[in-house]
Amino acid sequence: MTWSRLQVPVLVVTVLLLILLPVDMTGIEIPWPGLRSYGSLNLTRWLVIAVAAMGVNLIVGYAGQETLAQAAFFGIGAYLTAIATKAGIPFGLAFLGSAGLTFVIGIVLGFPALRVQKHYLAFVTLAFTIFVWLVFRNEEWLTGGVSGIQGITRPSLLGLSLRPPLYFYWFTLAITAVLMCLMWWLIRSPWGRAFTALRENAIRAESLGIDVRGYKLLAFAIGSAYGGMAGALYAPLVGFIDPSPFALAPSLLFMLMVVVGGSGTLMGPVIGAGIAVLLPEWLEVASSKITSPVLQHLFSYLLVYALIVMVMMAFCPTGIVGLVQRIFTPKRRPHADDKGPTIGTATIPARGKP
Amino acid sequence: MKQTFARALSLVVAIALAGPAVAQDTIKIPNIIELSGGGATVGTNWKNGSSMAVEEINAAGGILGKKIELMFVDTATDPGKARAGIQRAIDDKPIAIFGPIYSGSVSATLQMTNEAGIPQIIGGEAGNLTTQGSKYLFRTSFGQNVSMPKIANYIRDGVKAKTVSVIYVNNDVGKGGRNAITKEFESRGIKLGADLSTEAGQADFAADVVKLKAANADAVFVYLNEEESARFVIEAKKQGLDKPLIGETTLLGQKVIDLAKEAANGVKGHVGLTVDAPIPAVAEFAKKFQAKYNYASDHNGIKGYIAPYMIKAAAEKAGKLDAKAIVEALHGLTISPDKTPGILIEATWDETGEIDRISFLAEVRGGKQVITETLPKLKK
Numbered sequence: 099m100t101w102s103r104l105q106v107p108v109l110v111v112t113v114l115l116l117i118l119l120p121v122d123m124t125g126i127e128i129p130w131p132g133l134r135s136y137g138s139l140n141l142t143r144w145l146v147i148a149v150a151a152m153g154v155n156l157i158v159g160y161a162g163q164e165t166l167a168q169a170a171f172f173g174i175g176a177y178l179t180a181i182a183t184k185a186g187i188p189f190g191l192a193f194l195g196s197a198g199l200t201f202v203i204g205i206v207l208g209f210p211a212l213r214v215q216k217h218y219l220a221f222v223t224l225a226f227t228i229f230v231w232l233v234f235r236n237e238e239w240l241t242g243g244v245s246g247i248q249g250i251t252r253p254s255l256l257g258l259s260l261r262p263p264l265y266f267y268w269f270t271l272a273i274t275a276v277l278m279c280l281m282w283w284l285i286r287s288p289w290g291r292a293f294t295a296l297r298e299n300a301i302r303a304e305s306l307g308i309d310v311r312g313y314k315l316l317a318f319a320i321g322s323a324y325g326g327m328a329g330a331l332y333a334p335l336v337g338f339i340d341p342s343p344f345a346l347a348p349s350l351l352f353m354l355m356v357v358v359g360g361s362g363t364l365m366g367p368v369i370g371a372g373i374a375v376l377l378p379e380w381l382e383v384a385s386s387k388i389t390s391p392v393l394q395h396l397f398s399y400l401l402v403y404a405l406i407v408m409v410m411m412a413f414c415p416t417g418i419v420g421l422v423q424r425i426f427t428p429k430r431r432p433h434a435d436d437k438g439p440t441i442g443t444a445t446i447p448a449r450g451k452p
Numbered sequence: 453m454k455q456t457f458a459r460a461l462s463l464v465v466a467i468a469l470a471g472p473a474v475a476q477d478t479i480k481i482p483n484i485i486e487l488s489g490g491g492a493t494v495g496t497n498w499k500n501g502s503s504m505a506v507e508e509i510n511a512a513g514g515i516l517g518k519k520i521e522l523m524f525v526d527t528a529t530d531p532g533k534a535r536a537g538i539q540r541a542i543d544d545k546p547i548a549i550f551g552p553i554y555s556g557s558v559s560a561t562l563q564m565t566n567e568a569g570i571p572q573i574i575g576g577e578a579g580n581l582t583t584q585g586s587k588y589l590f591r592t593s594f595g596q597n598v599s600m601p602k603i604a605n606y607i608r609d610g611v612k613a614k615t616v617s618v619i620y621v622n623n624d625v626g627k628g629g630r631n632a633i634t635k636e637f638e639s640r641g642i643k644l645g646a647d648l649s650t651e652a653g654q655a656d657f658a659a660d661v662v663k664l665k666a667a668n669a670d671a672v673f674v675y676l677n678e679e680e681s682a683r684f685v686i687e688a689k690k691q692g693l694d695k696p697l698i699g700e701t702t703l704l705g706q707k708v709i710d711l712a713k714e715a716a717n718g719v720k721g722h723v724g725l726t727v728d729a730p731i732p733a734v735a736e737f738a739k740k741f742q743a744k745y746n747y748a749s750d751h752n753g754i755k756g757y758i759a760p761y762m763i764k765a766a767a768e769k770a771g772k773l774d775a776k777a778i779v780e781a782l783h784g785l786t787i788s789p790d791k792t793p794g795i796l797i798e799a800t801w802d803e804t805g806e807i808d809r810i811s812f813l814a815e816v817r818g819g820k821q822v823i824t825e826t827l828p829k830l831k832k
Contacts, residue, residue: 136540143536235622244624246531248559248584263539336532338560340624342490343532379536382526 104426116271120264138263144375145274146331151355151367152281153324158353159361160285161317162297164216167207167223168352170230171200171322173344175329177234180247180339189253193330200326204319212314227349234341246340250333270331277327282364284320293317358410360417369418378403479515479773481763482523482541484561485551489529494553494752498575499524500745501756502550505794515764516773527552531560542568547767547775549573550759553752555581556624562586570775571782573759575752578628582804588779589805590762592755594724596632598806602827603673603700603722604636606813611696611720613670617645619660619684620675621652629675629700645669654680657687664693671696674703682711689715696720704814704821706748716816723812725751728821733789733796754796761794762787800829
């Protein structure tokens with residue numbers, strides 16, 4: 099069994115489990131009490147952050163660019179949705195508006211920014227993040243300044259209010275699934291192939307007739323739009339936004355998620371977001387149950403979290419998905435079948451099959 | 453994938469099973485506070501203060517015969533995480549929730565406790581917190597809507613200033629304070645001089661002092677964090693800014709005096725809650741805190757300390773440990789140190805959860821905060 103064959107069934111089962119996870123099933127003879135509101139709320143946060151991380155993954159993992167601006171796009175989506183829904187505009191329109199606006203800003207920022215490479219590109223996006231954060235903070239007439247925007251309501255769907263955490267979780271799960279399928283389609287489309295080509299070797303890609311600049315811009319703008327859509331979901335989830343979650347540090351965290359999860363893989367950012375959102379929560383819950391004060395200090399969740407991330411970076415730089423792939427892919431280096439037939443072998447395995 | 457999934461599943465199971473069953477004779481009170489990130493100092497003071505109070509309460513037999521156990525959840529100074537923490541607390545249906553302390557995180561969570569019907573004892577001081585319609589919010593210190601009018605009165609009657617410059621830190625508390633005080637100035641006919649925004653953690657105040665000197669107002673209202681206050685005061689002295697520097701609580705605190713040394717002398721202002729208050733109970737608290745944690749508490753330590761005593765007094769008045777009953781008891785309740793020594797200073801809560809108690813006008817003289825006048829409670 100190879101990883102690529104497992105991917106689809108595993109994905110389907112995972113989505114099914116995610117739908118049922120918070121539901122109390124003791125009524126139908128399954129010993130699973132479901133999750134309480136706290137669990138649903140955290141799962142929703144995880145999905146929202148995962149959508150933003152998927153955007154970063156497209157830019158960093160597939161197109162080989164850098165971005166420290168995802169928190170800014172996340173914020174633009176959140177503020178636009180908050181302001182729009184408070185003004186009575188339906189959530190659906192606000193969501194699409196957030197996607198559109200961040201896409202356009204992505205192009206406008208990317209046009210000059212993508213002329214430079216690597217660290218310089220990171221610096222340009224970093225400057226953009228700080229600029230956007232200052233706008234959030236200082237343009238009080240629009241964003242409420244440091245006091246933020248309060249009382250952002252959750253939308254309703256076909257007359258059903260999404261206020262209960264469980265319903266909003268399902269809603270977010272559905273949107274995340276759609277966005278994930280879109281991403282899956284995108285990276286298998288000619289566009290996605292072009293992204294990968296320019297990541298691997300931009301000069302060669304250009305010599306093959308790929309419009310390097312155009313594709314870089316496209317990857318950057320789509321990735322940024324994912325940030326905007328995640329922000330549009332974040333605003334009604336939290337119900338209150340102020341500039342702090344959209345500063346520089348969260349942008350770095352988005353990068354960390356992609357790298358820890360496995361950059362350039364579909365599941366990488368989702369798993370990375372899980373580690374960034376769910377693992378600290380769980381560690382904190384776990385450490386709060388320890389009664390001995392000495393052990394509690396040792397189990398201080400920040401410490402454990404930092405350690406896990408460091409160990410992971412040291413021992414699986416390809417991220418968790420890379421680690422899993424290594425486990426599931428049979429080692430075939432000792433056999434020379436990659437180099438084609440050798441003298442005296444009767445059977446030649448077809449390429450790509452074990 | 454299998455491994456990751458198993459890990460994810462076990463993680464989720466752990467979250468699901470995390471809500472610990474409430475034991476019969478201990479009552480759990482969750483604290484959702486800033487234990488890391490920008491508010492870590494504030495949250496740690498609160499944590500130490502409330503822990504100390506609970507130890508005392510438990511040693512004296514608990515509340516209505518039940519022992520109290522505090523749980524601490526870190527918000528990482530992030531409103532989103534604060535919301536998750538409050539949700540986790542609400543799922544357990546506690547009799548009360550303590551925190552958050554940062555006003556932004558309080559704003560993000562106050563509707564949740566209001567809907568769940570659980571009293572939320574907060575450390576936030578932004579003026580708008582008590583105007584958002586929550587019936588379950590209780591302050592542990594003055595909101596800016598209470599402290600700023602007192603300062604404005606002092607500037608008008610005590611300092612007799614006609615124009616005042618304002619220098620504030622640009623975060624939710626600083627900006628909120630600046631907006632509140634300028635409104636009070638306006639209604640008292642005091643003109644605004646320079647209006648300077650500064651950054652949290654700002655190191656150099658030279659340019660700001662130059663602007664203040666140019667504005668030449670009768671007084672300067674300083675609304676900065678501790679370290680920045682000290683830096684500002686030193687710079688003002690250096691450049692010979694000779695107008696009175698007026699502050700609210702922080703500017704006259706021991707931390708600023710320690711850092712600014714003689715430059716702090718002559719600083720005046722209003723002090724809401726302070727370990728330097730000329731009240732034996734507060735001095736006793738400061739001594740105990742210092743002995744236990746080996747550093748001096750700030751006003752957040754006091755806020756954390758009185759929170760469990762608020763619950764104790766309210767529960768004893770209501771006669772039961774029940775969220776709704778505690779809320780009803782706390783509205784309009786006056787807790788006096790005669791009956792509940794841990795409250796330190798007599799305090800009254802109104803229907804919106806606003807706190808009323810005495811406060812002080814003070815001045816720094818010879819490296820010490822000297823109380824010059826005790827301001828009475830607003831309502832007798």
